[in-house]
Amino acid sequence: MPEPPAPLARPGAPDAAPAALVPPADFAGGDVALLTDADYLLAAQALGCELAAIKAVADVEASGGGFLADGRPKILFEAHLFSRFTKRRFDATHPAISSAVWNQKLYKRGAAEYGRLAQAITLDRRMALQAASWGKFQILGMHFTRCGHPTVDAFVAAMCTSERRHLEAFVRFIRADAKMLAALVERRWDAFAFRYNGAGYKANRYDEKMAAAYAKHAAAIPRT
Numbered sequence: 001m002p003e004p005p006a007p008l009a010r011p012g013a014p015d016a017a018p019a020a021l022v023p024p025a026d027f028a029g030g031d032v033a034l035l036t037d038a039d040y041l042l043a044a045q046a047l048g049c050e051l052a053a054i055k056a057v058a059d060v061e062a063s064g065g066g067f068l069a070d071g072r073p074k075i076l077f078e079a080h081l082f083s084r085f086t087k088r089r090f091d092a093t094h095p096a097i098s099s100a101v102w103n104q105k106l107y108k109r110g111a112a113e114y115g116r117l118a119q120a121i122t123l124d125r126r127m128a129l130q131a132a133s134w135g136k137f138q139i140l141g142m143h144f145t146r147c148g149h150p151t152v153d154a155f156v157a158a159m160c161t162s163e164r165r166h167l168e169a170f171v172r173f174i175r176a177d178a179k180m181l182a183a184l185v186e187r188r189w190d191a192f193a194f195r196y197n198g199a200g201y202k203a204n205r206y207d208e209k210m211a212a213a214y215a216k217h218a219a220a221i222p223r224t
Helices: 037-047 051-062 079-085 110-123 125-130 152-159 163-175 178-185 189-197 206-220
Strands: 075-077 132-134
Touching: 037 051, 037 163, 037 178, 051 163, 051 178, 051 206, 075 110, 079 125, 110 125, 125 132, 125 152, 132 152, 152 163, 163 178, 178 189, 189 206
Parallel strands: none
Antiparallel strands: 075 132
């Protein structure tokens, strides 16, 4: 009989043990069970926000679940970040994964993003992992310290484990930015999306999508 899942970690709590190095070609093997309302409620209490607000972010960032059908966490590889992190060394030779400017046309989406990540790993593993966003809340690997992990490999290993680890990282990430936390608590979706998704958030209408998702979840939660 499998052991019951560990309780959601409090923001700032250290990892129980160092995470193993994740092989570059194998990011599968996690527990793809969905988060429960109890998990969301604990996170909402830790952040001082509504449960519906966290669910809204999850809906928009990863279109629901945090894992692909094959058991790997959902990712999106950011060529402009990889370019910046590697000081533009690969822009000329690998324009599909290293771009001086953000270019939405470079995205392959879904499982195909792992092909782009694998290419980048052959050039610079550490920067490749930092240039991808991971899991249910699509947090960039570059924020591994803010999410409570000593290395980007430890962060990625956690993202490959379970949606609960995705939620733990989200709580820590939000708590590290007082302005972003306030925007989430107050449901100022434009301000939240700006800090969470960057200055180009309007291009994907993240603020509008989060507002709509929040309204849907808020309406479904019984009032007491």
